[in-house]
Amino acid sequence: MPHTNSKIKTNHPIFSISESQTTNMQNLSFLYLTIISLSLILFYSTNNIILVQALTSPSDIAALKALKASIKPGSIPAWSCLGSWNFTTDPCSLPRRSSFLCGLTCTPDSTRINQITLDPAGYSGTLTPLISQLTQLITLDLSENNFFGSIPSSISSLSNLQTLSFRSNYFSGPIPSSITTLKSLQSLDFSHNSLSGSLPNSMNSLTTLRRLDLSFNNLTGSIPKLPPNLHELAIKANSLNGPLQEQNFEGMNQLEVVELSKNALTGTVESWFFSLPSLQQVNLANNTITGVQISRPRAARGGTGSSSNLVSLDLGFNRIQGYAPANLSAFPALSFLSIRHNALRGAIPPGYGQIKSLTRVFLDGNFLTGKPPPGLIATSREIYGSLGDNCLNSCPNSSYLCWPAQKPISVCKQAYYRDRPTP
Numbered sequence: 209m210p211h212t213n214s215k216i217k218t219n220h221p222i223f224s225i226s227e228s229q230t231t232n233m234q235n236l237s238f239l240y241l242t243i244i245s246l247s248l249i250l251f252y253s254t255n256n257i258i259l260v261q262a263l264t265s266p267s268d269i270a271a272l273k274a275l276k277a278s279i280k281p282g283s284i285p286a287w288s289c290l291g292s293w294n295f296t297t298d299p300c301s302l303p304r305r306s307s308f309l310c311g312l313t314c315t316p317d318s319t320r321i322n323q324i325t326l327d328p329a330g331y332s333g334t335l336t337p338l339i340s341q342l343t344q345l346i347t348l349d350l351s352e353n354n355f356f357g358s359i360p361s362s363i364s365s366l367s368n369l370q371t372l373s374f375r376s377n378y379f380s381g382p383i384p385s386s387i388t389t390l391k392s393l394q395s396l397d398f399s400h401n402s403l404s405g406s407l408p409n410s411m412n413s414l415t416t417l418r419r420l421d422l423s424f425n426n427l428t429g430s431i432p433k434l435p436p437n438l439h440e441l442a443i444k445a446n447s448l449n450g451p452l453q454e455q456n457f458e459g460m461n462q463l464e465v466v467e468l469s470k471n472a473l474t475g476t477v478e479s480w481f482f483s484l485p486s487l488q489q490v491n492l493a494n495n496t497i498t499g500v501q502i503s504r505p506r507a508a509r510g511g512t513g514s515s516s517n518l519v520s521l522d523l524g525f526n527r528i529q530g531y532a533p534a535n536l537s538a539f540p541a542l543s544f545l546s547i548r549h550n551a552l553r554g555a556i557p558p559g560y561g562q563i564k565s566l567t568r569v570f571l572d573g574n575f576l577t578g579k580p581p582p583g584l585i586a587t588s589r590e591i592y593g594s595l596g597d598n599c600l601n602s603c604p605n606s607s608y609l610c611w612p613a614q615k616p617i618s619v620c621k622q623a624y625y626r627d628r629p630t631p
Contacts, residue, residue: 264300264314268321271341272299272312275324279333283354288329320344322368328352335379340365351375351397359398361386373397375421380404383422388413399423399442407432407443422446423467431456431468442467444491451475462486469493469522479503482518489520493546497526502533520544524570532557532571541565548594549573553624556580556595569593572612575623576600585609599623 276284276293284290289311293299297307299321300314313323322344332354339348340362348369356378363372364386372390375397382405383398393414399421406429407422417435423444430450434441436459448471457463463484469491476499477492483503500523505516516539528550536542537559543566552574560569561583569584572594580595585607595603596612599620603610 263318264298265320267341268344269295269299271336271338272321274336274338278336279331283330283332285329288331289327290329290331315344323347325349326351326353330354332356335360337362339363343367345369346392347371349373350377353377355379357381359384359387359403363387364389366390368392371395374401376400378402382406383408383427385410390414391416393417395419397421398425401425403427405429409433411435418462433458434460436460438463439486440465440467443471444468445470447472449474452477452481454478454480457481457484460484464488464517466490466492469495471495473497475499476501477523482516485515486517488517490518491520491522493522493524493526495526497523497528499530500528500533502535504535504538514538514540517541522546523550524548526550528552530554532560532574532576534559536560537563539563544568546570546593547574552576554578556584556600558583560584561586567591569595569609572596572598574598575615575620577620579603580609 272293273295276290279290289309292307292309293311294307299308299312300318302318311324311326312321314320315322321342323346324342325347326349328351330353334357335350335355337360339360343365345366346368348366349371351373352375354377355374358381359374359379361384363384367390369390370392372393372395376399379398379401380403383403385408388408388410394416396414396417396419400423403422403425404427407427409432412433412435414435415437417438419440420435420438421440421442423442423446425446427443427446427448429448431443431448431452433456438460439462441463442465444467448468451474461484464486465488470493473492473495474497477497479501483505505514508515518539519541520543521536522544524546525548528547530552531554532547532552534557536545537557542563545566545568548570549572552571553576555578556571556576558581560566561581567590569591570593576595576598577600579602580600583589584591584595585604591609593609594611595609596614598614600614603614
């Protein structure tokens, strides 16, 4: 049989692919890849459009423009945050290469302003009422600038506000009562301004407020019922008057810091005040308080030790009369104690020398008599302060606590003789 060299051809339809079919498949693959590439480009471009298109709410932009327009142009340095607020660019567009470099942040969808925190560049001007249009703000901080004029009552429209700080400016006039409608507010700082008038009576409606600082203003009147969940209360250096009343501190179980020095508070600080369960630091110095009542703190859970966390107590420069409160020796965490420059008389309670945590004590400027407790002047302890300017006997000059010198005997005799009943 003759041998043939012809190649075997496979004609089965499954395995047979013509050149035209191959070309078609290549074209389809190319088309498919092209579609995917276009889709990716479109997706990328769409996202880029989100970054550069003007998406910020027109009302927010109008409020920002009004905020900048209310500030004197000469007080806006070119390098400052406000100096970069160029409204030819959308405030929330990203990336921020030359405009809106700082001073604000936006919501995740880049449609609303949620924080304004201006740098301390010395901006001078008033606060526009149109600030109320920024209804998604959670932070408004204009601290350490030169804003002046009144605080607009329209600020009450910022219902989402959590932090409000105008510290160290020149705002004047009363605190608007409408501010007490800010139900989300956690921190309020208007310290170091020129605010006047009394505190709003509805302060206690700020149930989420944790920190309140109104120090260094010209506020007057008595302390109203306070927000129940405060941790820090500071209204130092104003002209508040009247006594501390229990009903105005009702339910304040989380209050840790009370700074009410340099006011005109009167009356007696009663024992309920020192029984506030979380109290740690108290400064009532430089008032006209005439008395203090302190009970022993409640026992801690389990019946051992004390539940008190009081670390610092300053009652100096008042008009407190009577004996030094002996029950202070039962406050185990007490580290700082000042009752200086009052009208205390009698002996220093012996228990003061047994407060192991005590490192600073100022009882100078009273009419205390007798010998100082050995535990206070023991050379083995490092206690700073002063027991001077009293009527103490045998206060050793070797102890720094005994400086300055005691009052002249004639002054002490006159003080005690003055209070003797007339026969």
